[in-house]
Amino acid sequence: MMTQMNEQKNEMEISFDAVSQNESFARVAVAAFVTHLNPTMEEIDDVRTAVSEAVTNAIIHGYEKRDCGKVYLHCRLKGDVLQIEVMDKGKGIENIERAMEPLFTTRPDLDRSGMGFAFMEAFMDDLEVESEVGKGTTIRMTKKLGSSAWVDSED
Amino acid sequence: MEEFQVINNYLMIKLPEEVDHHQATTICKKADHYILQQNVSNVVFDFEDTKFMDSSGIGIIMGRYRKISCFGGKVYAIHMDKKMERMFDMAGLNKIVEVLE
Ligand SMILES: Nc1ncnc2c1ncn2[C@@H]1O[C@H](COP(=O)(O)OP(=O)(O)O)[C@@H](O)[C@H]1O
Numbered sequence: 098m099m100t101q102m103n104e105q106k107n108e109m110e111i112s113f114d115a116v117s118q119n120e121s122f123a124r125v126a127v128a129a130f131v132t133h134l135n136p137t138m139e140e141i142d143d144v145r146t147a148v149s150e151a152v153t154n155a156i157i158h159g160y161e162k163r164d165c166g167k168v169y170l171h172c173r174l175k176g177d178v179l180q181i182e183v184m185d186k187g188k189g190i191e192n193i194e195r196a197m198e199p200l201f202t203t204r205p206d207l208d209r210s211g212m213g214f215a216f217m218e219a220f221m222d223d224l225e226v227e228s229e230v231g232k233g234t235t236i237r238m239t240k241k242l243g244s245s246a247w248v249d250s251e252d
Numbered sequence: 253m254e255e256f257q258v259i260n261n262y263l264m265i266k267l268p269e270e271v272d273h274h275q276a277t278t279i280c281k282k283a284d285h286y287i288l289q290q291n292v293s294n295v296v297f298d299f300e301d302t303k304f305m306d307s308s309g310i311g312i313i314m315g316r317y318r319k320i321s322c323f324g325g326k327v328y329a330i331h332m333d334k335k336m337e338r339m340f341d342m343a344g345l346n347k348i349v350e351v352l353e
């Protein structure tokens with residue numbers, strides 16, 4: 098019961114230009130946002146991979162590398178659950194189901210592997226994709242962090 | 253920074269600390285230059301310095317494999333960690349890349 102009352106909440110929101118230098122910036126920002134939860138190295142690395150995939154997709158597919166849009170990154174912490182939203186106002190996805198198939202890519206010419214969505218799905222607990230052609234794409238992912246959290250709840 | 257070295261018929265690529273899309277663009281360009289100009293037929297990817305990789309790393313390897321395999325070349329990978337191996341397996345790269353020790 099106590100754990101419920103003390104459940105921590107935290108939120109952060111940033112937006113940045115859709116340029117490839119900001120891929121590492123986004124990973125660092127999210128990793129820093131969750132450090133106080135003492136996540137394991139694996140958890141942090143999984144989150145960094147997922148953020149990198151979603152942000153890279155916004156830059157190269159959403160805005161098609163035209164360097165003329167913003168990527169919106171929104172993180173929420175509810176207790177030890179991290180929720181990440183990555184949004185772009187780019188071209189949108191025509192067929193979401195097909196886009197999410199492993200190895201499917203519309204840009205093999207750019208040396209893309211088609212594994213982005215597969216990795217987001219594998220390394221996070223939950224993944225949701227919302228997209229409208231001509232309007233943009235929103236990726237929502239969640240992951241429970243800090244495998245050591247059970248220590249508090251010995252009531 | 254990534255490093256390139258040609259030994260006999262082999263192009264050795266030491267990948268940078270972070271292999272993402274931003275880094276991948278230059279790595280692919282440089283690697284293809286060596287493959288075409290110096291006639292190397294095999295490529296070795298060395299992950300010793302690499303602490304982070306996303307699906308862009310998988311794309312680098314798939315693309316180079318496509319370029320050299322039609323001439324009978326092979327692709328090798330060394331110093332991968334557990335997570336990289338898992339990513340390799342998920343993408344089916346373990347079937348086309350020889351993973352060394
Ligand atoms: N934000 C986005 N905007 C538009 N299209 C997208 C977006 N994200 C993904 N896609 C589409 O989904 C496909 C699969 O994405 P992904 O699994 O990350 O593979 P890759 O990025 O290697 O192509 C992309 O090739 C692209 O066509």
Ligand SMILES: [Mg+2]
Pocket residue numbers: 150153154209211212213214307
């Ligand atoms: Mg992708």
